[in-house]
Amino acid sequence: xxxxxxxxxxxxxxxxKCQAAAPEVFEHRDEDDLSHVxxxxxxxxxxxxxxxAIRLCPRQAIRWVS
Amino acid sequence: MSPISPEAAAxxxxxINLLEGRLFQANEMHEAFRILRAEAPVHWNPxxxxxxxxxSLVKYEDLLHVSRHPELFISSKGIGGSGLRYPPPGxxxxxxxxxxxxPPRHVKMRRLVNKGFTPRAVLQMEPKIRAVTNTxxxxxxxxxxxxxxxxxxxxxxxAVICGMMGLEEEHWPAMFDFTNQILGSGDAEYQARVxxxxxGTFEGATLTAADGNRRMNGFFRDILADRRAHPxxxxxxxxxxxxxxxxxxxxxxxxxxxxxxxVVAGNETTRNAISGGLIVLCEHPEERARLQADPSxxxxxxxxxxxxxxxxxxxxxxxxxxxEIRGQKIAAGEKxxxxxxxxxxxxxxxxxxxxxxxxxxxxxxxxxxxGEHFCLGAxxxxxxxxxxxxxxxxxxxxxxxxxxxxxxxxxxxxxxxxLPVRLTAAR
Numbered sequence: 001x002x003x004x005x006x007x008x009x010x011x012x013x014x015x016x017k018c019q020a021a022a023p024e025v026f027e028h029r030d031e032d033d034l035s036h037v038x039x040x041x042x043x044x045x046x047x048x049x050x051x052x053a054i055r056l057c058p059r060q061a062i063r064w065v066s
Numbered sequence: 067m068s069p070i071s072p073e074a075a076a077x078x079x080x081x082i083n084l085l086e087g088r089l090f091q092a093n094e095m096h097e098a099f100r101i102l103r104a105e106a107p108v109h110w111n112p113x114x115x116x117x118x119x120x121x122s123l124v125k126y127e128d129l130l131h132v133s134r135h136p137e138l139f140i141s142s143k144g145i146g147g148s149g150l151r152y153p154p155p156g157x158x159x160x161x162x163x164x165x166x167x168x169p170p171r172h173v174k175m176r177r178l179v180n181k182g183f184t185p186r187a188v189l190q191m192e193p194k195i196r197a198v199t200n201t202x203x204x205x206x207x208x209x210x211x212x213x214x215x216x217x218x219x220x221x222x223x224x225a226v227i228c229g230m231m232g233l234e235e236e237h238w239p240a241m242f243d244f245t246n247q248i249l250g251s252g253d254a255e256y257q258a259r260v261x262x263x264x265x266g267t268f269e270g271a272t273l274t275a276a277d278g279n280r281r282m283n284g285f286f287r288d289i290l291a292d293r294r295a296h297p298x299x300x301x302x303x304x305x306x307x308x309x310x311x312x313x314x315x316x317x318x319x320x321x322x323x324x325x326x327x328x329v330v331a332g333n334e335t336t337r338n339a340i341s342g343g344l345i346v347l348c349e350h351p352e353e354r355a356r357l358q359a360d361p362s363x364x365x366x367x368x369x370x371x372x373x374x375x376x377x378x379x380x381x382x383x384x385x386x387x388x389x390e391i392r393g394q395k396i397a398a399g400e401k402x403x404x405x406x407x408x409x410x411x412x413x414x415x416x417x418x419x420x421x422x423x424x425x426x427x428x429x430x431x432x433x434x435x436x437g438e439h440f441c442l443g444a445x446x447x448x449x450x451x452x453x454x455x456x457x458x459x460x461x462x463x464x465x466x467x468x469x470x471x472x473x474x475x476x477x478x479x480x481x482x483x484x485l486p487v488r489l490t491a492a493r
Binding site for chain 2: 014
């Protein structure tokens with residue numbers, strides 16, 4: 001099983017907490033100073049890390065896509 | 067403030083009434099919150115003839131829940147709790163700022179300015195913040211003592227936000243005064259402009275906040291006219307003047323309310339984080355010695371200072387539909403109050419929450435809130451607190467609190483009005 005996750009670019013303000021929590025999944029890009037998802041499908045092994053990123057995001061900009 | 071009725075008072079757990087600014091002025095709220103977390107994590111605090119009652123939320127997870135649902139728990143019916151009636155009469159003038167705005171308009175307005183507050187923007191400003199810090203400290207260099215609030219802690223955040231807005235230095239003292247009137251309206255010290263017989267009364271507080279807002283808004287209407295006549299490129303006021311939301315320019319009222327919020331929120335809370343930080347460092351000499359021996363601990367010490375001081379006591383929201391929190395039914399139209407100092411000492415989240423530990427990890431405190439209304443200025447606040455303590459402890463390694471702090475009478479702002487300090491080693 002794998003799932004998709006997304007960062008709401010309207011909400012993101014580039015705090016970088018998600019990249020710190022799950023660097024395999026999130027990347028802060030200099031060009032727009034925002035976080036981006038770099039993995040189309042998140043494997044189960046990374047679910048806990050993504051859940052942590054979701055919880056820590058200051059703007060609560062990250063969510064699983066069902 | 068009018069007392070709550072005896073019948074209502076009888077329902078209060080252990081008689082704890084969180085409408086009372088005195089509880090916070092005496093710094094006795096932490097014990098009250100400890101009791102509430104254990105015995106009444108979601109309880110109804112009855113109102114009075116002048117204030118609404120509210121559901122008190124004291125658990126970390128409940129604050130997260132409310133913050134994550136900005137459509138269910140809205141800000142546009144007031145955010146400062148019934149105790150402060152914020153925005154006070156006279157603030158709105160038909161317009162509101164982002165702090166009392168809901169989705170979807172909130173994020174559109176916030177995005178007009180938020181690029182100026184990102185971690186990257188803060189990093190670029192750091193050399194300037196450090197220079198301003200040293201200019202402030204130069205003024206007290208060579209002296210034995212000072213009022214740390216008036217001369218040091220208030221001056222840095224005031225300079226940074228006023229600088230970002232392009233305000234000339236001659237206007238900064240007025241911004242400080244207006245802010246004190248608006249956020250400190252319930253404290254007699256800031257009621258100097260009301261009639262003597264009104265000082266210390268509910269009416270005195272209402273008049274003081276309205277007077278502060280009237281003067282602040284009047285000031286910004288003049289600034290706005292000036293920027294329109296003489297456009298500048300890089301200050302926040304000019305950015306707002308040029309901005310559009312949904313294809314429409316902002317109204318004068320929108321811009322004035324935005325500027326009011328930026329100044330007030332930008333200079334009051336960080337002042338109190340710095341003052342509260344010095345107090346707690348002086349109260350914990352071992353942690354302070356550890357920090358002074360290893361300044362690389364500063365970023366983590368700043369997080370612990372923020373958790374410990376929780377510069378904002380609360381935010382309130384209003385439920386838009388019947389709902390439940392922790393099994394307690396909340397009806398549409400009822401208010402809930404999120405108590406940050408309580409969430410930041412929640413035993414379920416923080417190990418040994420009453421221990422001040424500058425290397426605490428993890429330390430996911432909620433001092434800046436979270437989600438839709440996460441503090442826009444959090445990055446600047448962190449940088450200002452960190453740089454101030456880096457420079458302060460380098461230049462005044464023996465600084466000590468030298469007398470009792472004078473605290474603000476407020477259940478909204480964890481304010482310190484005056485803090486006598488000795489700058490040099492005692493002789």
